[in-house]
Amino acid sequence: MTSLALAQILLNGLALGAAYALIALGFVIVINAVGAVNFAQGELVMAGGFTAIALAPLVGEAAGFPGLLLLPLVMLLMGGFGVGFAHLAYFPLRHRPQVAVFISTIAIGLVLQHLANAVFGAAPRVGPPLIAGDSPTVGGLTLSLQQFAVLGSAALLVSATGLFLGRTQTGRRMRAVAQDPEMAAAIGIRPARMITLSFALAVALAGAAGLLLSNQFFVSPNDGGLFMLKAYIAVTIGGWGRLDGAVLGALLIGLFETLVAAVTSYLVAEALLYGVLLAMLAFRPQGLLPERARARV
């Protein structure tokens, strides 16, 4: 393999990993907030992609409107849906066994899948280009504008999420509720409000990933399962409950998938990825970055 081909593959892997990172980030935020796995995270990514496709004609897609400008609107709409999601999937079941929440998120995921099928049809659809214009070629390397847009946006969103949770009053309250809801309530924080906000943020990030992936990799009603699985593996490899671990795990998956497939084959890459996952579960279940004791989020 030439160094040029390797560079192209690395760029692809990074872009894919960056998008996975947003999905995994949302996944971890919900886990930390309520201790439950949101199995609809993949379908929420798909919903974000279709939201972007639905909005694109309204904002002049044909006139070369850069799809990246839709990002705040998609995140806002998906965040709003996240509020509803929390009140549908979590709050009515919060005093039931945790499995009830798992099942409810699976059910909502399936509803979203069938809804997308009914509204947008079964065919894969292509999302708006994130940046208009042709990708330049530098020294034989195609610098895909779409990939750079994915990488840049994902990096920005990951950093912003980190800053929000670490440096703002609201973020600190969310972390307090994640650590100890009763104690947080005792000092005047409203746990329900913070949990709702966690869901909104997680769903908004999933929606952002959906928009970022929609042009390069298309959107189809059946894509959810794949993204869900990647997020789950990223979190397991990176470290359960760690935001930085989720991002690290996602980037590693993106690079691992593309590099190993380029050297061997997709089937070997897939088998090895799950092999690594099994090994992690067996020998390092805490992940690469173990969860800090009582300091989640």
Added chain:
Amino acid sequence: MFLKKTAIALAAILATAGSARAETVPVLVPITGFLSLEGTSQRNGAVMAIDTLGAAEGLETEVTDTGTTPEGAVTALRRALADEPSAAVSSMLGTQMLAMIPVADRAGVPLLTVSGTARITELGSPNVFRFFPGDSVVKVAQARYAVEKLGARRPALLYQTTAYGQSGAAHLKEILAGLGAPLVFEEAIDISVKDMLPALTRMQAAEPDILLLHLHSGSTALVIRQARESGNMFPVVAGSAMHQPTTAALLEPAQLKDVCAESASSPISEPVGPVADFTAEYRKRFGIEPDAFALAQYDGAAMLVAARAAGAKSADEVRDWLAANSFDGLAMTYKSDGKGNMAHDAVVVCYDGKSRVPAIASRYENVDRTN
């Protein structure tokens, strides 16, 4: 006397009412899951034929989503068999068909399908009627076009890991070897793979002169798009997924330059005649473009209506009629080869790089020499 006349009249009325009772044709197709695009086409074709042609024969449809699991398809079929239909339109997903065939055989009900998986007509079942040319037809067209028309000598192949993909790949390998152009590279790709660059990079090392695809819609578009974006401009001869308007819609016309595809037909490529009328009606009904799967299933359901019009009412009569007669459909003439393979023609369509509507570049008739 009066009572006797009344009884006779009542019996006549009841008999008339009985004969006028509508019969439901079950349409058991994958509307959700990874084959939902093709399954929707299948459903639309069947429903349109029964609605427009079958009403006179007292036929109507009931659509059931089979999803993508064999058990989903079997459950749907078992439920439909409770109404004792004379035939059923059945899934185009090979793994589902393989599970449905034994159930249909026990009930003696013919299955009308557009599945491309070769094995479904190799099990000795008298109840399978395939209205889409199988791999033994379309893969011949694909390979011959690549070798004979485009002069390929070093073909590479990317195929799906599904039953459909593996069946087609096996046929292509054999046919290409017979044509003196064995594969220089091949790779199976899972339906979930999004980044095709690793395969394209390794393929380049084998120095192929053409790329053959046997993938579903999304994967086909991803390969072509990523190949073109990374500067790989080699000719592509794809499987039938690439003839679908919905697949072409995922790509820019310029990316479609030097891209061809095998298919049973290409309704949108026919500017006039009965197929053009079918296309116009299909657009009106469903608001989307028809593809070869829709047209093939339309023809299949139309042949069922013809069987009914010819007096075949029970499942046994319908099966015997389908097995013994030929039928001039819109796409081609259908006739069983004794195994249930009804379609023996194929076309290769090519895009010119300026639009998303392909032109028919080559026709291959009676490829498997059964008629």
